[in-house]
Amino acid sequence: MGVDGAGILVVGATGAVGGQAAGQLAGRGAALALAGRDPGRLRERASALGGRPRRSFDAYDLDGCARLAAWAEGELGRLDALVVAVGVAGFGAAAEVSDASAEHLLTVNALAPMAVVRGSLDVLSPGGAVAVVTGAIVDRPVRGMADYAAAKTALATWLGVVGREVRRDRIGVMDVRMPHLDTPFAARAAVGTAPALGPGADPVEAVREHLVLPLLDALGR
Numbered sequence: 001m002g003v004d005g006a007g008i009l010v011v012g013a014t015g016a017v018g019g020q021a022a023g024q025l026a027g028r029g030a031a032l033a034l035a036g037r038d039p040g041r042l043r044e045r046a047s048a049l050g051g052r053p054r055r056s057f058d059a060y061d062l063d064g065c066a067r068l069a070a071w072a073e074g075e076l077g078r079l080d081a082l083v084v085a086v087g088v089a090g091f092g093a094a095a096e097v098s099d100a101s102a103e104h105l106l107t108v109n110a111l112a113p114m115a116v117v118r119g120s121l122d123v124l125s126p127g128g129a130v131a132v133v134t135g136a137i138v139d140r141p142v143r144g145m146a147d148y149a150a151a152k153t154a155l156a157t158w159l160g161v162v163g164r165e166v167r168r169d170r171i172g173v174m175d176v177r178m179p180h181l182d183t184p185f186a187a188r189a190a191v192g193t194a195p196a197l198g199p200g201a202d203p204v205e206a207v208r209e210h211l212v213l214p215l216l217d218a219l220g221r
C-alpha cells in the first residue's frame with residue numbers, strides 16, 4: 001500500500017516514533033513536512049529523507065503549535081494527514097510531583113498535541129486523517145505515573161470527541177494507543193526515574209502496525 005504523494009505533516013519527527021513514522025511514510029511515497037523541537041536533529045532527519053521542509057517548535061508555544069498545519073499546507077500544496085508523536089514521560093508518586101512538573105507533562109502530552117490538531121482541522125483536505133500517539137497507559141494507568149497518565153487520558157478523551165465532531169467533514173481522527181516500546185523515551189523523562197518497565201516492543205513493527213497501516217486505511221489507501 002502506498003500514499004502516492006499525499007501531503008503529510010509529522011510533528012515530533014525528531015523522536016523515535018515520529019522519526020520511524022516519517023521514514024515509513026516517505027518509503028511509501030508521501031510528500032512529507034517535518035516538525036520537531038531540536039533543530040539539529042530535525043535538519044538531519046529532513047535531509048536523510050531527501051530534503052523535506054522542516055520547522056522547529058516548542059510545546060510551550062501553543063500558538064506556534066496551532067500554526068504548524070497551515071505552514072505544512074503552504075509547503076506541500078495540500079495536507080492530507082497529520083501525525084503527532086510529541087510527548088515526554090514523567091515518573092514519581094503523585095504527592096511528590098511538583099506543580100511545575102505536572103504543568104510540563106500536561107503541556108507537552110496534552111495541550112500541545114491538542115493545539116496542533118485544532119490548527120489542522122480547517123486545513124486538512126476532505127477525506128484526510130489525523131493520527132495522534134497517546135499510549136496503552138490510557139487503558140492501564142499505573143502507580144508512579146499519575147500525571148503522565150492523566151495527560152494522555154485527557155488527550156485521548158479530547159480526540160474521541162473531536163473525532164465525532166469532524167466526522168461530517170470526512171476527517172478521521174485516530175488515537176494511537178502505542179504499547180511500551182524499546183526506545184529511550186522513559187530515560188528522557190522530564191521528572192523522576194523510570195522503574196523497571198520490562199522489554200518494550202520493536203518500534204519499527206509497532207509504528208507500522210499501530211500507526212502507519214491504520215493511517216493508510218483511514219486515508220483509503
Ligand SMILES: NC(=O)c1ccc[n+]([C@@H]2O[C@H](COP(=O)([O-])OP(=O)(O)OC[C@H]3O[C@@H](n4cnc5c(N)ncnc54)[C@H](OP(=O)(O)O)[C@@H]3O)[C@@H](O)[C@H]2O)c1
Binds near residue numbers: 013018039057135200
Ligand atoms: N516509547 C514508548 O515506549 C512509548 C509508548 C507509548 C506511547 N509513547 C508516546 O509516543 C510519543 C513519542 O515517543 P518516542 O518514543 O518517540 O519518544 P522520544 O523519542 O523522546 O520523542 C518525543 C518527541 O516529543 C518531542 N518533545 C518533547 N518535549 C517537547 C517540547 N517541549 N516541545 C516540542 N517537542 C517536544 C521531542 O522533540 P525533540 O526530540 O526534538 O526534543 C520528540 O520529537 C510520545 O507521545 C509518547 O508518549 C511512547
